[in-house]
Amino acid sequence: MGEIFTNLALGFTVVLDPLNFALLLVGSVLGTVFGMLPGIGPATGIALLLPLTFAMKPETALIMMCAIYYGAMYGGSRGSILLNVPGDGAAVAATFDGYPMAQNGRAEAALAISAIASFIGGLIATVIFVFLALPVARFALRFGPPEYFMLMIFALSATASLTQKSLLKGFFALVMGLMVTTVGMDLMAGVRRFTFGVQELQSGIDFIVVIVGVYGIGEVFTNYEKIAAKAAKPVQEKFGKIWITMEEWKQSIGPILRQTPVGFFVGVLPGSGGTIGSMMGYNNEKQISKHPEKFGTGTIEGLAAPEAANNAASVGALIPMMTLGVPGSGTTAVMLGALLILGLDPGPMLFEHHPHVAWGIIASMFMGNIACAVINIPLAGLLVRVLSVKPKYLYPLIVGLAFVGVYTINYSVVDFFLLLVFGVVGYLMKKLKIPIAPFILAVVVGGGMEQSFRQALMVSQGDMTIFFRSTICNVLFGLSVLSVSWPFISEWRKKRKARQAGGTSGR
């Protein structure tokens, strides 16, 4: 217990360093703005802004990146409320009651409760995080190469089967991502693989290029059609006081407190994250509500619940990323990538070797949440003007930013070509409804996954049974099987329920 507080105190001294704190504020504002822009969720925002952090110290860079992450989570719902256009998947549930509220002339209350719910959800989740982080990291110290390989199998298969409806396409995306990571010099044997004689490909394809290409450029490509397709909706720009009444507060606090833990634990599980967390939060409240018919017509509980769950999930998602070194979502994969670029070893050793970084990030979650709440309540009226940026300026700017950012990774224009290739890949994936998160996740963890696989086989001299020798391995294998069969199980349960319902009504 005392240990946690000493560590937290260390973390706060890191965050309250003037430069770090200033960049935390900058990150929160940038994140909110990027989160608001339609189609540019947190993953794209962080990927596009990543190059800004290359020249920074690791803790400073990560504090800023985390601030961008929370900022994007707060900002994502602004578009949901005012335009019925969510900034990302996690903000979809905020459209259900947020947009009707704004239509009914209660935009101020909607903006305020979404920020308040996000704040409380994020804060409580951070407290849970503080108490869970060390035990999980200590447990993970027992992991060797076979355990890590199985853990990644679990994280990847869960992401592939949970992110979208199509399990097969999830696996398709996953394997494609792993294939990308096999390009380049194989560090363990010194063999060149899939480089097709291109000198620059020897060092492999940088995952930042893939991420910026698929999320950033791919997003712009998908949106190009919309530039001409429909004129931009006008955004409400004049607001009264952005706050809520006592009555609205009383209605909202219950849903917020109930759905925060739900969101958090959904966030910890790989593959689910904010989108499922916020949907579950919304549905749970609707089910237990005394007047479920009001949901969807602009009731404040219907906005408070998903917003709290969504931010709690975003904090929960950082647990596997920081303590195990295995991300569970597209966004945390990007952040893991950032950790790797900064030369840090994510996972349990992060807490041992770089406590100021690990605890600095944790302390920054508290400060970042406060900063985002301040930015999103009093300044909301000002910031939502971002929503009226014309697409004809927005998309070229994103493309420009993507190109410049990618150049600073390797100082090579070869990456420009790769960026375009992955932009097209991202576009096709969206058109063909192939989920992107498993692809990104695979690209980030693929290299480490193959290394664990080969190290394990080296230890066992080629005996595959090494992957089934420890309890941890077997549990992880069981969980992987369960996650893959989950869509079938839930389908079967739905059918059974429908049959039962049909049976009783038929009588």
Added chain:
Amino acid sequence: MHKDLTVGIAGVVISLLYSVQAMQLPKASIGNPWAPVLFPMGLGLVMLFVSVLLILKDLRRRKEGAATEAFGASKLGLAMIAGTIVLGIVYALIFEPVGFIPATLIFMGGLLLMAGGWSGWRGTLVVGFGFTFIVWYVFEKVLRIMLP
């Protein structure tokens, strides 16, 4: 054509090409000679398996008479994508020879004109020059990252 069928066929092609390439990879001179090949071979097989399942699933759905989804892309959208790719290639070719500022002005100018046309030329100029100089200033002066 239905989306799943397209994905499945593409997957079969990718997995076959990839596996053939993987088989031909040079073997390691130290340790197990097949070590660099095992993981890619596994990936090729899984991809093939998943793709065949996708094709079968789609064919079965077709038999049941389910409606097929069209790929659906507007001509304008595709033209703009093609335009961006061409501009990107030009940018890559001139970036190092002519330097960051002129190359970026050309690139951004092209993108902005493509997205907005000539009508809003004032905005185009402001955004194009603004972006180029702000990025140059932030990278070169604030972050001290050298641009050509």
